[in-house]
Amino acid sequence: MTLTFDHVAIAARTLAEGAAWLRARGLHPEPGGRHPGLGTQNMLLSLGPGEYLELIARDPDQDGPPRWFGLDGFDGPPCVAGWVARMSPLTAPPGTQIAQARRGDLAWTITLPDAGQMPRGGAQPMRIDWGQGPHPSDRLPDRGVRLSRLTLPLEALALDDRRLMLTGAGTPMTLTLTTPTGDVTL
Numbered sequence: 001m002t003l004t005f006d007h008v009a010i011a012a013r014t015l016a017e018g019a020a021w022l023r024a025r026g027l028h029p030e031p032g033g034r035h036p037g038l039g040t041q042n043m044l045l046s047l048g049p050g051e052y053l054e055l056i057a058r059d060p061d062q063d064g065p066p067r068w069f070g071l072d073g074f075d076g077p078p079c080v081a082g083w084v085a086r087m088s089p090l091t092a093p094p095g096t097q098i099a100q101a102r103r104g105d106l107a108w109t110i111t112l113p114d115a116g117q118m119p120r121g122g123a124q125p126m127r128i129d130w131g132q133g134p135h136p137s138d139r140l141p142d143r144g145v146r147l148s149r150l151t152l153p154l155e156a157l158a159l160d161d162r163r164l165m166l167t168g169a170g171t172p173m174t175l176t177l178t179t180p181t182g183d184v185t186l
Contacts, residue, residue, distance in 0.1 A: 002087065003085040003086065003087050003125065003127070003158060003159045004050075004085060004086045004087075004159075004161075005051060005083070005085060005086075005147070005150075005159070005161050005163070005164070006050070006051065006052075006083075006084045006085055006086040006128055007047075007051060007052045007053065007054050007083065007084050007136075008047075008053055008054070008080065008082075008083040008084075008147070008150060008175055009053075009054045009055075009056050009069045009080070009081045009082050009083065009084070009122070010022070010053065010054070010055045010056065010078050010079065010080060010081065010175075010186065011056055011057070011069050011070060011071055011074050011078065011079055011080075011081035012055060012056070012057045012078040013057060013058075013074065013075060013076075014057050014058075015041060015042070015043055015055065015057045017057075017078065018043070018055045018056075018057055018078045019043055019055060021077070021078040022045070022055060022078070025184050025186065026179055026181055026184060027045055027053070027145065027177070027179070027184060028045070028143065029043035029044055029045045029053070029055050030043060030044050030045065030046075030140055030141065031043060031044075032044045032054070032055075032103070032136075033103045033104055034059050034061070034062070034103065035059070035101060035103055036062070036102065036103075037062075037064075037101075038062075038066060038067055038068065038101060039058060039059055039062045039063075039064050039065055039066040039067065039071070040056050040057065040058060040059050040062075040066045040068070040069075040071060041056075041057060041058075041059040042054050042055060042056045042057075042103075043055040044136055044137075044140055045140070045143070045145060046137050046140035046141060046142050046143060046145065047137070047145055047146055047147050047177070048137070048142065048145075048146050048147075049137060050086075050135060050137055051137055051147060052136055052137045052140060053145075053175075053177075055078075056068075056069055056071065056081070057071070058071055058074075065116070066116070067112050067113075067116060068082075068110075068112055068113065068116065068117075068126065069081040069082050069117065069122060070082070070116060070117035070121070070122060071116070072116045078186075079186075080122070080150075080173045080174060080175050080186055081117075081121075081122050082117070082118055082121075082122025082123075082125070082126060082173075083122070083125050083126075083150060084110070084125055084126045084127070084128045085125040085126075085127055085128070085159060086127075086128055086129065086130070087127045087128070087129060088129045089129065090109050090110075090111065090127055090128070090129040091127070092111045092127070093111065093124070093127070095113060095114050095115065095119070096111040096112060096113050096114060096118075096126070096127075097111070097112055097114065098110070098111055098112075099111075099112045105133070105134070106130075106133060106134060106136060107130075107131065107133050108128055108129060108130050108131065108133070109128070109129045109131065110126060110127065110128045110129075111126050111127040111128075112126070113126065120152075120153050120154060120169070120173075121153070121173060122173060123152040123153050123154050123173050124154070125159075143179075143180070144179065144180045145177050145178070145179050145180075146177065146178045147163050147175075147176075147177060147178075148163065148176040148177055148178045148183060149163055149164075149165055149174075149175070149176040150163060150164050150165070150173070150174075150175050150176075151165045151166075151167050151171065151172075151173060151174045151175075151176075152164060152165065152166055152167065152173055153167055153168060153169050153170065153171045153172070153173060154166045154167075154168070155168055155169070174186065
């Protein structure tokens, strides 16, 4: 089983609120789209080849609760809500189910948490397989923003990525990005 960092998710009550929050920190997400059947919509920011930041919020034009990143009932300021690791072939960890998803011509297979949020407030990664199709980061302008550190309240993780810092239970999940104008911590 090989896991590779794919993307990190920032939850917001609305895309407009989340985009304003990111812009106030010097980060400028690009339009994304809607996730049919999943109750969400997003905006994206390149973190370099094969990686991105996803701003995600409920889609008011879809019925049903969002099924990921703790958005069902989310209310509060934007925050780091979880992250996703690439895995092929995809296997589902306990407490998740494998689902097919689409947005435009993007198609992927992902593990959705039965509880709507992965353990430890999203610190355990969801898993994704993009198959043979395009990756969202391929279409995003590279603005020189890179993942510097993602701190996770975990004791162990089957992923060898020095940018992921395991801090143990009781600490918040935080994200530090390196930008052309300096570091930004969310």
